[in-house]
Amino acid sequence: MDQSPLGLLAQLEAARNNLSRSEARVADYVLSAPQSVLELSIEALSTAAGVSEPTVARFCKSVGFSGWKDFKIQMARSLGGGIPIVHQDVRADDPIGVAAAKVVDRSVSALIALRDRLDSGILKSAVGILTRAARIEFYGQGSSGIVALDAQHKFFRLGIPTVAYSDPHVHAMSAALLGPSDVVVAISAGGRTLDLIRSVEIARAAGAQVIGITTGGSPLTRHCGVTLSTDVHDDETMYASMTSRLTHLAIIDILAVLVALERGPEQIRSLERGKKSVREKRSAT
Template sequence: MSAQHAPSQTPAEPPTDLRERIRAARPTLSPAERQVADWVLRQPGTVLSLPVAAIAREAGVSQPTVIRFCRSMGCHGLSDFKLRLAQGNVVPEAVRGASATRVATPSGTRVLQNTIDALTALQDRFDPLTLDAAVALVDAAHRIDLYGFGSSGVVAADAQMKFFRYGIPANAYSDPYLVSMSLNVLQAGDVVIAISKSGELPELQTAVERVRELGVHVIAVTAPGSPLAALADVVLPAGVDDAVADRSMVARLLHLALLDALVLEVALRKGSTTLPNHQLPE
């Protein structure tokens, strides 16, 4: 008599309801993400109407933790998480392969969603007092130099153009040799705006260290807690979660937004005649 073969076991598919997926994934989450999971399961309706800052506050975690939790659940960000929570389903992990990529969120949409999430987080943690401190330094400076290498050089050139538009002289340098030459003309009381996604570029750190020795003020547009941030008088923080695949693109847009705010506030303080009438201070 031939031996009976046990029926083959098919792996159980992940639950399609997002709340069930959260319950199933809970033991594998980090302690901070577990706090978010527990709060969402207790308040599934409330989370749909709250911004990332409020969710982080209610769950007792940081805003990046909320975004990481959403991605752990197979979503592209908070907005995608809310949509799937409202719909009561999520794309199962088992079908998140190359063949399913076309059915899931397209790459272009993902870039836009990651940018929206990052800009929302930036707005939620934005500190007007920090911007005021940066504006005061730029307003009092005789010379404004912007340092940025690679893609940050494009951001520096854009800021130079914006300053020029409002009649404020500024100089953008994206070449280390030209940066070293600018050090020969900088004087105490001038300002350098250093731009970097990671804040860890050795060439930029060396230049900023030399700038500080000259008594020149430094405004860093970079990731908070980075080596560059530690060298600056004022930091305009533009951190992007490491889990974001298109991190460089998102960081560049955050840098552009922060520098636009800085340029406009400096122009307002100086009473630039090129500002539209409705923007002129009363």
């Protein structure tokens, strides 16, 4: 879909010719009265646009949203003058300032979408599993391997035996040695990496629990007990800004904070002892 920095209305204008006739009627109504649409239910909009409620639902999915509620939230944000929810891919002829703004807009939009779409119930389940873990292993390859290392850096400070592996041979061997009290966090932007999926299968066969951080509905999710879906699509041009990696890092931050809170006051004291241990290594000026 063509996208524009002008906001959601520009996105709808660009997408209109690719919609079905009935979906285009919904787009036309939204474009003619964007502010009033925010006050409508899906039933009221379908009546106003002269289409069925399922058509409105299909329209929302066609323009990139999970449903009518999601669409209205993003419409309100776009009309309110906040962070734009749409962005353009970086072009070779973009001035430096424009290219930089596009990269930042894409990153901010991805983080806002993550905030709005995170399932608190699934998040609670993941936090419970991690809090009870005797050992946590983070698996990822390529850029996801970098996220796994960041996760290991955050979680070892919580006093949980933690390791990160990005070599498929190593995480496959390690997975075979896990047990029912251990947890694997498998990180993958697309959720289709065969080596990672195989290691997850090995870990589950050994009795370990598996948490996935990946795209919803991907092959990896079928092998995870709990999946935290990001559903962020990177710029597929050569100027990719890797926004999926940023959302994965944000999820790791969220999990680390929530696990620390779940583990109680003693965890806070433990973190403070860790901070004190490195203060002497800093310059006094």
